[in-house]
Amino acid sequence: MRPTLSTGQFHALANRIAEYSGFMLDGSRHRSLESALAxxxxALAIEEPRSYLAQLDTAELQRITELVVNHETQFFRTPAQHRALREDLLPRLHRDRPISQPLRCWSAGCATGEEPYSLAISMLETLGQPSPRPVEIYATDISTQALAKAQAGTYRGRAVTNVAPAELKRHFVGRGDMFEVRPDVRALVRFEQHNLQAPLPAWAPSLDIISCQNVTIYFAVETCRALMARFFDALVPGGYLFLGFSETLWRIFDRFETLEVAGAFVYRKPVPRVVPAPRLVPRERPAANRDEHAPPLVRRTPRPDVPQPSVFELGMAQLEAGAFEPALQLLQQIRPTDKQYPQALAAIARIHANRGEWELAAVEARRALELDLLTHDAHLLLGMLAANQQRWDRAVVHLERVRYLDPRAPLPSFHLANAYRGQGRLDLAEREYRSALRKLGGLAPSDVLDGVSVAWLRETCQRLLQHLDVDRLQQR
Structure with missing residues (x-):
């Protein structure tokens, strides 16, 4: 039987986990924390949550953190970053470093190993096999269970979706429906357990590359700022930091330079500039007058620009067509400095939700709202996720904001009516069902709104209005 955590107990346990690991658990994780607690x-033969909290020590914090940390990842999760590595950054590092000096990388928060093995494959594909220089890839995670899977190096299904067929053949061995990483790739990666709240490991100084994918999205701002300072110290001047798409250092840490390389957004530790001594420059003679017999200069009239769809528009078109992977690849090209970045995050959250990746969807949507509190789609998605968890009060907060931001849209009124009904506020539910029907008035039954047909939406609103009478009788 799953224990019930009061709100106070949930926050007390979530705060202890955050202090230990950096991972913040908000109200949407209430049930998952209860499941981990069960x-x-x-295992400890404890019957009451308060007794568990009373004897919570560092060893037990490690064990329960293992159960709540998300390990969702895949090979080449951010293709643009690996394209930047192969086309520009690795050749540059290889050219600029002495041949005997190793290229040193850290996959921080490596989960089940897909990211460090992806780095190793990109190294071999770029530098050659065997590599002409030493390569050291350190891979760490707080979870010993995840590290055990990483060291096993065996994967299936969606994990290898982004691996090119030729590279899958070169770097993996097929084992039935599984793929096992070959020994030459494994040999480049060293796994060990490490808590990112702790000081840097002994091997960390003088790194060329740090990859920390979709870890800091779970961290508080101060925790993230402190981690970025440690990363900055660990990198050599000119070293590179890769973060996940929805992770930005804007207003958090400003000591890195920001670069766009082959469509990827990269952070670089600045190289100290050497100011050259001033030198005298001889004054140039005035240019001779133009030959009056020379033909006249021809000035070309510029052609008017033909408007082209933006990357964001192309990504949204793919999303609406149900092509989630192409949509994701396009939307991940939107830079944090672009005004459409919050909307891109909300669209990526929709993709995660459509895949059933509820936790990642919620994280991306919340990050969108951190950047722009008026991001309509983020509120809608968080409202629907809360409603699916029957967290009606939270659902109402988000869905009322959606109704305010888009008062003519029928779907927010429909979802808000469902949330009011879940709260037992039946008069408000009736108002919103009727509001949804009015807003549907000008639409054809065959029209589709976010994957829902207008005919089904009308029929459902009418049916639920009839059910409200039954609900009222049950309330008496």
């Missing part, structure tokens, strides 16, 4: 209480 596992640990059964």
């Amino acid at each position: 596992v640990r209480m059964q």
